[in-house]
Amino acid sequence: MNTSLETASPAAVTQGLRRVAIDPVSRVEGHGKVTILLDANNHVQQVRLHIVEFRGFEKFIEGRPYWEVPVMVQRLCGICPVSHHLAASKAMDLIVGASPVTASADKIRRLMHYGQMLQSHALHFFHLSSPDLLFGFDSDVNRRNIVGVVQAHPEIATKGVMLRKFGQEVIRVTAGKRVHGTGSVPGGMNKHVSAEDRALLQRDVAQMTVWALEAVNIAKQLHAQNPALYNSFGSFRSNMLSLVRADGAMDLYDGVLRARDDKGQIIVDGANDQNYLDLIEESVKPWTYMKFPFLKSLGPDLGWYRVGPLARMQNCDFIPSPLAEAERREFIAWGQGEPIQATLAYHWARMIEMLHSIEVIKELLDDPAILSGDLMASGPRRRSGVGVIEAPRGTLIHHYEVGDDDLVTMCNLIVSTTHNNQAMNEAVRSVAREYLDGNELTEGLLNHIEVAIRAYDPCLSCATHALGQMPLDVALVGADGTLIDRVIKSQSGQLQRDLASAIGLPA
Amino acid sequence: MTIDRPAVAPVLVFGWGNLSRGDDALGPLCLEHLRDALAADSQVECLDDYQLQIEHALDLVRRQRVLFIDASLTCQTPFEVTLLEAAQDASFTTHAMSPQAVMQVFCTMRGESPPPCTLLAIRGERFELGEPPSADALANLAAAQKWALDWLRAPQVQRTPDCVV
Numbered sequence: 075m076n077t078s079l080e081t082a083s084p085a086a087v088t089q090g091l092r093r094v095a096i097d098p099v100s101r102v103e104g105h106g107k108v109t110i111l112l113d114a115n116n117h118v119q120q121v122r123l124h125i126v127e128f129r130g131f132e133k134f135i136e137g138r139p140y141w142e143v144p145v146m147v148q149r150l151c152g153i154c155p156v157s158h159h160l161a162a163s164k165a166m167d168l169i170v171g172a173s174p175v176t177a178s179a180d181k182i183r184r185l186m187h188y189g190q191m192l193q194s195h196a197l198h199f200f201h202l203s204s205p206d207l208l209f210g211f212d213s214d215v216n217r218r219n220i221v222g223v224v225q226a227h228p229e230i231a232t233k234g235v236m237l238r239k240f241g242q243e244v245i246r247v248t249a250g251k252r253v254h255g256t257g258s259v260p261g262g263m264n265k266h267v268s269a270e271d272r273a274l275l276q277r278d279v280a281q282m283t284v285w286a287l288e289a290v291n292i293a294k295q296l297h298a299q300n301p302a303l304y305n306s307f308g309s310f311r312s313n314m315l316s317l318v319r320a321d322g323a324m325d326l327y328d329g330v331l332r333a334r335d336d337k338g339q340i341i342v343d344g345a346n347d348q349n350y351l352d353l354i355e356e357s358v359k360p361w362t363y364m365k366f367p368f369l370k371s372l373g374p375d376l377g378w379y380r381v382g383p384l385a386r387m388q389n390c391d392f393i394p395s396p397l398a399e400a401e402r403r404e405f406i407a408w409g410q411g412e413p414i415q416a417t418l419a420y421h422w423a424r425m426i427e428m429l430h431s432i433e434v435i436k437e438l439l440d441d442p443a444i445l446s447g448d449l450m451a452s453g454p455r456r457r458s459g460v461g462v463i464e465a466p467r468g469t470l471i472h473h474y475e476v477g478d479d480d481l482v483t484m485c486n487l488i489v490s491t492t493h494n495n496q497a498m499n500e501a502v503r504s505v506a507r508e509y510l511d512g513n514e515l516t517e518g519l520l521n522h523i524e525v526a527i528r529a530y531d532p533c534l535s536c537a538t539h540a541l542g543q544m545p546l547d548v549a550l551v552g553a554d555g556t557l558i559d560r561v562i563k564s565q566s567g568q569l570q571r572d573l574a575s576a577i578g579l580p581a
Numbered sequence: 582m583t584i585d586r587p588a589v590a591p592v593l594v595f596g597w598g599n600l601s602r603g604d605d606a607l608g609p610l611c612l613e614h615l616r617d618a619l620a621a622d623s624q625v626e627c628l629d630d631y632q633l634q635i636e637h638a639l640d641l642v643r644r645q646r647v648l649f650i651d652a653s654l655t656c657q658t659p660f661e662v663t664l665l666e667a668a669q670d671a672s673f674t675t676h677a678m679s680p681q682a683v684m685q686v687f688c689t690m691r692g693e694s695p696p697p698c699t700l701l702a703i704r705g706e707r708f709e710l711g712e713p714p715s716a717d718a719l720a721n722l723a724a725a726q727k728w729a730l731d732w733l734r735a736p737q738v739q740r741t742p743d744c745v746v
Binding site: 130242 | 599600601602628629630631632634635636638639686689690710711
């Protein structure tokens with residue numbers, strides 16, 4: 075690992091380096107910008123993923139009554155509201171002394187969470203990434219979208235819609251509503267699953283399992299058909315962090331923190347999530363609003379890590395469901411004894427997690443505890459609580475302090491995309507070094523950079539608290555500050571060269 | 582399939598937006614008003630979400646007509662009404678799709694034209710997290726709500742949109 079991307083100072087520009095800017099990235103939520111610093115020989119020297127907007131999540135939450143928080147945090151992000159709903163609930167459980175929550179509450183929440191995992195992974199793979207993966211990164215942009223997939227592979231696209239819809243239905247029957255769910259509350263849940271809703275879901279779960287298995291096979295075949303590309307594209311060594319169950323099993327809802335180094339050796343294990351601040355620190359860079367978390371024991375240069383499906387797949391010792399565990403073993407074998415560091419392997423791991431989610435959903439639907447049993451627990455009141463959950467994109471941390479007046483006095487959130495901040499920078503740098511050539515910005519380069527970032531399924535609206543549109547703006551700036559080339563890619567995929575207007579890059 | 586519900590109301594009203602992002606709340610607020618006003622009307626179903634996505638194409642199945650409601654920074658004041666056509670725009674590539682794109686997903690998935698869909702765009706100005714809707718936006722909302730109720734109560738025959746599969 076190295077951190078040379080952090081050394082892109084203005085002074086470097088005067089030393090014969092120049093910048094390429096890409097702003098922002100399509101099919102990624104939020105507003106991002108990429109700058110690539112070149113040296114005088116046109117070699118990529120440094121890369122930065124900039125975040126250009128900031129809205130204060132924490133200020134939005136502070137001052138509110140604690141019982142409102144699990145509902146209000148869903149409004150932070152329209153993409154992963156359930157993850158915020160449950161992470162906040164877990165933190166507030168500790169505030170109200172509900173540790174642990176009842177068995178029924180735990181299982182209904184898990185059902186909700188795995189439904190969220192399913193619908194999010196289905197959307198990302200089938201509709202945001204499959205156009206790249208099925209048609210190739212250089213294919214016609216007018217074809218490289220979900221409609222193109224529907225036309226060329228209608229059965230794949232339809233299954234993706236159905237899988238996502240099924241996940242949404244799981245959320246509806248557990249959270250109470252399709253959106254703005256109120257099911258999970260500090261101390262437990264406020265409703266059971268109805269027998270009627272359970273029956274509707276049970277009717278479809280076998281079909282969903284078949285389709286999820288097919289999706290794993292698609293991802294697996296993509297790697298098998300082009301191992302050179304899939305193993306090398308955006309590949310770099312990193313540490314990996316995730317929750318695991320106390321016995322080392324994959325657990326996406328609750329557990330202890332585990333980290334492995336870039337050689338796959340466990341370097342942190344069994345860490346209590348309440349003590350995350352002993353484990354993780356965040357550094358701040360002057361050129362982006364998004365922070366850079368790192369493992370304190372290794373420091374900022376060596377301690378950064380990846381989260382999400384790729385990390386979870388390799389951090390756990392096993393997956394506690396048979397179909398997904400068989401697929402995990404095959405995935406691990408692909409690495410031939412080494413950790414899999416390839417960025418595109420996120421897709422394969424993501425589909426194994428989707429299969430696991432279906433298996434967990436099936437098991438929970440068969441559990442009578444979701445239909446009846448105590449829903450609420452309580453105990454001695456506490457001032458502080460931390461809720462950690464494995465959201466679709468990776469580890470999500472909610473930390474609150476609540477005063478005697480029941481109002482939130484402190485809120486700290488570390489979202490999945492922030493954990494992956496440095497990793498996304500590294501992925502873009504790896505791709506840019508391979509595909510950037512000379513003084514011309516090509517559509518192919520833009521596509522490859524987008525593919526690398528998209529593999530992490532970043533939610534920039536979540537990480538930076540911004541919502542935005544997704545045109546693509548790339549500028550090539552010479553060492554003397556001269557704009558050599560600039561390409562603007564509209565939402566419809568049309569490219570336009572524009573050397574007239576300022577690019578407005580931060581230093 | 583669970584998703585293929587046996588019986589649906591012939592009219593769907595679908596609003597989207599974030600109640601905590603200033604004027605982005607106009608869509609869900611309008612929907613809440615209509616839901617209350619039409620609570621006894623079994624012919625109308627009101628649904629909402631943070632944003633439109635692919636699976637919402639399934640909510641269009643077996644409808645006779647659909648009213649989409651959203652806040653807009655660019656429409657006329659106080660609101661603008663547009664009869665929609667299915668279209669493959671670039672919103673396919675983001676986490677948030679346009680209603681035209683959702684209609685196109687319906688077309689391509691089912692091989693048939695979607696029901697007639699109308700967009701009610703309500704003029705908004707500010708979309709900041711934690712802000713309430715602005716006074717101007719609320720005035721626009723009131724006018725839009727009145728129009729929407731009249732539209733929903735009036736029997737209408739609308740042309741089925743063209744569909745390119």
